[in-house]
Amino acid sequence: MAKQIEFFYDYLSPFSYLADTQLPAIARRTGAEIVYRPILMGAVMKNAGNAGPLSIPSKAAYNVAEFQRWAKRYGVPAQFSPYFP
Template sequence: MKQVEFFFDVGSPYSYLAYHQLPKIAQAKGADIVWRPMLLGGVFQATGNSSPATIPAKGRYSNVDLERWAKHFGVPIQQNPHFPINTLQLMRGAVGMQLRSDAEFHRYLAAIFSAMFEHPRNLGDLQELAAVLEAAGISPALMLELVQDDRIKQTLRKTTEEAVARGVFGAPTFFVGDEMFWGQDRLHFVEAALA
């Protein structure tokens, strides 16, 4: 079975766009997606990279670019006024849900991505996060338990280190075999590699 690895962070708007597009591509090409939640902040730290938002002109351009891509993909997007949000707990949550079950993982991702980029909420605020989780049928108490679990912390750390070791410097990043593709604007190359 063909597969594509998807390294992402829920704080990355371009990961959000890829999250909506990649499943369509994988399905059309008969490929599996290997979901690889990583900590983008850790990747930035290890590689000396930084968010486009840290450069004012690039940040302004990125907002226009995101709207163009969202329109191109037919996906809703809104700027989250609470940015930047530290995604450490959110990404530990993603790893924890993934270790529990596919269904819970995908329900979690849908809720978090939506609250980040469709109906922006302050996910750095624990009460806001709890409300988003509850609305998605996910127990906030379970989330709290997961983000404190050492195995989950280690798994996120290892995936982030593996990403850096394999050349990842930003999100989203895809691998088809050893071939790396960075950015939702390279999805046509991912599609070609899967063909």
């Protein structure tokens, strides 16, 4: 059976972006195929009764800082859209 990486991602998630910058190298290194599975994380969270991280100010600030730290570590651009959220 061929190796697969199932990547469940949301276009609005900055962390999905970060993961996607790293997946091709992981796939090459392991000989796996990436299977992209788009989801609507907001709908998943709402269905589970959870609020999104941007709805809690302290959590939103932490997520922005954490996103920037990981982007720096990966050496990828980290700029939020002025139109989001």
